[in-house]
Amino acid sequence: MLTRLYIDNFRCFEEFEYRPGRKQLIVGPNGTGKSSFMEALMFLRRFGQDGVLADALPAMQPTLWASRKKQVFELEAALGGVFLYRLEIEPPKETSRPRVRSETLQFEGKPVLEFVEGEVQLYDRFIPAQRFPADPFRSALAITPLGTDEVSRFKLWLDRVFCFRLNPFAMAPRAERPQQAPATDLSNFAAWYSHLVQSDPQANFALHQSLRESLDGFNSLKLESLGGFVRILVADFAGKTSQTGFHMGRFGLSQPSEPITTGDMMLGASHPPLRFGFDELSEGQRCLICLYAVLHFVLTKAGTTVVIDEPENFISLREIQPWLMAASDAVDENNSQIILISHHPELIDQWAPSCGVQFVREKLGPVRVVPFHGEPDSGLSPAELIARGWENE
């Protein structure tokens, strides 16, 4: 799990250090770096995987008041021992491109990979092994093939760090081919789901169970062929309207001909079932489906780290708590990790007392992380305390 993130000289982060727990809620006023924290993590993940530094967001946005000539990012992860990944970037000067000053990976304080001055040094069981020149505009970690135990373990973990900021307006219902990686906004949800159903039918079954509890009349989510490789994500609901009220949708979706059954209970036996294209669902329904998909397909896998920025967006108040309980259980039962960023009272009231941290800034200075302490004698709930601005007094 992610145990530490250190950022220096990116946006509002100056010598910023954050040590997340297994379950964490990040709260804080606007402009305290909550979303930037996620973006820094996304950058490190992308850089460690794809390896291209050009156009990297952090390098474009050094801290305004800092005059340092480098940006530093460190990731620490407990994976049967502590990994420390450190990246130093030289921000671009006028027309030049950002470049890697150094990139290192250590395990339990011993070297695994070092990339300095255009030379990569790999270590085999901590003894210097292969050495080769590399492009200072790319990640040495990304170009190092899976093989040495430590590099593989760290890279595989990095693959299991997921950051989400759901945007239902961007979620396309069409999937041309399965995609293994979810986009941050889940704009490729249909294509990702297409991959997931094939790779993890058990999780898909659990997803359906959760959605039947959460969405009134929901029966199933499926991909329907539109010809060729193109498929469209549809959701079947038990019909509650008259037969003449059939809505075929703009893709002219076929409607299920048989009454929909759920377990031993028949839904809508007296009403025709309805099939909706994914984009015909409400924004909230789409987000809820995505949140449960993240829960069942990602969070139930040991070793995954999931960060979600404002998961409650578009979700009805009634549905927040059941999802939160399910997420908490998934983390407890599978040793995964979840970090939520939220302003929502329901999340704050449930999670802040036990696993809340606040991102705070004084006078637009650097961001600090402080535990959420609450105010035992106030008689106020955590959200009420924050709403009054009394949480740091």
Place this chain on the structure above:
Amino acid sequence: MSRASLVVVLAEDLRHQRFVLRYLERLRYTRHDVYLEKLPAGRGCGEQWVRERYAAAVKAYRSRSKRAATALVVVIDADRGDVAGRLRQFEGTLESAKESPRDAAEKVAHFVPKRNIETWILFLTGREVDEDSDYSHAEIDGNRIKDAAAAFHGWTRPNAQPPTRSISSLLAAVPEAKRLE
């Protein structure tokens, strides 16, 4: 239309909440059947928090129970006091709020661990405990809470034999749990 919750849980802290949730799971309540009341803002003030909200929670329960199935579970540590003392406090709270005392038919269950919820969790998972020592700092993970709730469920099932050894606050919770049947 949103599905209505069936059981409201008023708890003084996260572990109390988790224990009750796991117990309700054993009774086949789903996450959608349960609504967790908010927790207090700070640690160490939970019992006061629960007492302050108790009358409103009972009032809400009574209002809803006239038209739909519902239940209320209140879980609060006895701390250095005793179970009877906490129940008297609840009675007093209802009286102050001009609410009638809890009657035997109401699905309002009071779980009052003595000395604290950790005492129950440890005992139910096989550790020797007494009700005077403070176990609130014991290392307890989610699985242990789940196991404890499962053991407690075993005690409260229809036709279950009374345990041969127990602690008094847990025994007092068995008839309370029966209110949820």
